[in-house]
Amino acid sequence: MSTDAIDVKNTGVTSSNNKPQKEKPARAVGSVGQAKSAEDATLVRALVSAGSISDPDGPRGRLIGAAARLFQDKGFALTTVRDIAAEVGILSGSIFHHVKNKEELLCAIMLEVTRLAKARMAAAVERQTHPRDRLLACITCELEAIHGLAVPGFPILVTEWRCLSPANQAKVLAEREQYEAIWLQVLEQRPPDCGIADPQLARRLLLGALSHTHNWFKPRGRGLTMKTLAEQALLTVWSNSHH
Amino acid sequence: MSTDAIDVKNTGVTSSNNKPQKEKPARAVGSVGQAKSAEDATLVRALVSAGSISDPDGPRGRLIGAAARLFQDKGFALTTVRDIAAEVGILSGSIFHHVKNKEELLCAIMLEVTRLAKARMAAAVERQTHPRDRLLACITCELEAIHGLAVPGFPILVTEWRCLSPANQAKVLAEREQYEAIWLQVLEQRPPDCGIADPQLARRLLLGALSHTHNWFKPRGRGLTMKTLAEQALLTVWSNSHH
DNA sequence: AACGGTACCAAGCAAGCGCTTGGTTATCAA
DNA sequence: TTGATAACCAAGCGCTTGCTTGGTACCGTT
Numbered sequence: 001m002s003t004d005a006i007d008v009k010n011t012g013v014t015s016s017n018n019k020p021q022k023e024k025p026a027r028a029v030g031s032v033g034q035a036k037s038a039e040d041a042t043l044v045r046a047l048v049s050a051g052s053i054s055d056p057d058g059p060r061g062r063l064i065g066a067a068a069r070l071f072q073d074k075g076f077a078l079t080t081v082r083d084i085a086a087e088v089g090i091l092s093g094s095i096f097h098h099v100k101n102k103e104e105l106l107c108a109i110m111l112e113v114t115r116l117a118k119a120r121m122a123a124a125v126e127r128q129t130h131p132r133d134r135l136l137a138c139i140t141c142e143l144e145a146i147h148g149l150a151v152p153g154f155p156i157l158v159t160e161w162r163c164l165s166p167a168n169q170a171k172v173l174a175e176r177e178q179y180e181a182i183w184l185q186v187l188e189q190r191p192p193d194c195g196i197a198d199p200q201l202a203r204r205l206l207l208g209a210l211s212h213t214h215n216w217f218k219p220r221g222r223g224l225t226m227k228t229l230a231e232q233a234l235l236t237v238w239s240n241s242h243h
Numbered sequence: 244m245s246t247d248a249i250d251v252k253n254t255g256v257t258s259s260n261n262k263p264q265k266e267k268p269a270r271a272v273g274s275v276g277q278a279k280s281a282e283d284a285t286l287v288r289a290l291v292s293a294g295s296i297s298d299p300d301g302p303r304g305r306l307i308g309a310a311a312r313l314f315q316d317k318g319f320a321l322t323t324v325r326d327i328a329a330e331v332g333i334l335s336g337s338i339f340h341h342v343k344n345k346e347e348l349l350c351a352i353m354l355e356v357t358r359l360a361k362a363r364m365a366a367a368v369e370r371q372t373h374p375r376d377r378l379l380a381c382i383t384c385e386l387e388a389i390h391g392l393a394v395p396g397f398p399i400l401v402t403e404w405r406c407l408s409p410a411n412q413a414k415v416l417a418e419r420e421q422y423e424a425i426w427l428q429v430l431e432q433r434p435p436d437c438g439i440a441d442p443q444l445a446r447r448l449l450l451g452a453l454s455h456t457h458n459w460f461k462p463r464g465r466g467l468t469m470k471t472l473a474e475q476a477l478l479t480v481w482s483n484s485h486h
Numbered sequence: 487a488a489c490g491g492t493a494c495c496a497a498g499c500a501a502g503c504g505c506t507t508g509g510t511t512a513t514c515a516a
Numbered sequence: 517t518t519g520a521t522a523a524c525c526a527a528g529c530g531c532t533t534g535c536t537t538g539g540t541a542c543c544g545t546t
Contacts, residue, residue: 211451
């Protein structure tokens with residue numbers, strides 16, 4: 001064991017105090033349903049009272065939110081239940097008062113994240129009327145989710161997928177299918193001869209390109225903006241020959 | 244503790260004998276430089292004698308190949324050194340005769356995988372003369388690597404990236420940059436007005452779309468072939484208005 | 487005042503983890 | 517024949533992990 005200050009495992013968290021010590025809780029804020037705009041806030045409230053996601057201010061909501069943040073930063077396997085407990089401000093054993101085990105916690109996060117993302121995208125689509133604007137809205141919606149502007153924990157759906165047992169994968173998949181149905185419906189309304197014809201294939205290639213932006217696009221940077229990124233991504237499945 | 248036969252952690256490996264037992268080696272075959280065609284075989288041989296990758300039939304090459312397979316299937320964190328040792332056919336402690344620690348093993352895999360992929364793509368590009376054929380060759384090359392037809396362990400580069408320490412990330416990145424330079428060079432030779440103008444942005448979106456195919460495309464399926472998938476992916480950054 | 491439920495603490499167990507140590511065997515050049 | 521080196525075994529150490537157990541404080545109802 002080295003006593004270096006650098007973080008050997010690249011968790012992004014360099015402890016300033018790693019001497020042996022008892023568990024100590026910290027403070028905690030935020031959750032999956034942490035809204036950035038007024039519209040999102042009302043959307044979250046509706047989902048909470050519908051029972052689709054847990055209250056961000058309740059104990060379970062805080063737990064899920066903290067775990068989501070850590071899973072996104074360090075990954076499921078490299079995040080310990082003690083890490084999560086410290087982020088919430090409780091002791092590690094208390095976690096299992098709210099969830100059966102660590103994997104069920106991941107499953108709960110994925111379910112709630114999917115539900116919120118789905119509701120947000122449905123709302124964004126209905127705000128537009130023209131097919132092209134609808135597709136652009138979907139892309140923007142997805143980019144906002146990926147880059148933490150609206151749906152905290154969204155990238156977990158891709159990166160930590162295989163950490164779920166097949167049974168839990170099936171549960172999340174059932175929820176996810178409705179999400180992708182929205183995409184498909186929007187892509188089907190493209191005019192003919194605008195690149196990739198098959199809507200299903202177009203959806204898969206486009207979603208792949210978008211989710212990969214998580215690895216390189218910095219929304220804070222002043223070079224490429226999210227708006228122009230969305231427009232360029234649109235060109236991928238909608239050639240510009242038609243207006 | 245459950246005694247079920249199902250694999251709770253979804254490792255894909257359900258042991259038929261999980262009673263407490265001493266470590267027992269198994270048999271082992273293959274490595275990173277496991278070629279599928281005659282051309283690939285000579286390419287691997289050249290890289291081996293150049294010292295760029297280790298001999299697939301040597302002890303170190305077998306270790307790297309076995310670890311690459313397991314890291315790809317179960318992920319770095321969920322693969323134990325005992326798993327790797329069993330796959331090679333040695334005991335767990337013997338691993339550290341060849342590498343300093345587990346992370347250095349991952350780093351070695353990524354370096355060798357990158358070098359092989361780079362050499363393969365450079366060869367594929369030089370086999371073509373027209374810009375469009377060159378880009379299609381790159382796409383095909385990437386797809387073959389992703390789906391295990393040419394460069395075993397290739398998807399690890401994406402999925403296990405953050406398991407590396409910053410120092411090791413820098414090492415792999417240095418090798419990776421030459422790989423992406425090939426892409427950029429090919430994309431710069433596109434005619435104007437064929438969709439996304441910026442070659443760098445086109446490369447990022449295209450590579451994202453391709454790497455995501457790992458999650459859904461089944462090259463064995465008799466629906467979509469890899470050839471038509473490559474052609475459709477090409478449309479993403481090369482609109483069909485020009486021949 | 488008694489009660490039941492929620493939310494949590496305090497302590498620790500059993501198992502599994504990466505890795506070390508000291509020794510054994512096979513190979514091959516001098 | 518000797519000796520250096522590579523490849524591996526056998527055993528286990530020290531630590532971390534997910535999770536359990538038994539108990540306590542607080543809350544709103546009745």
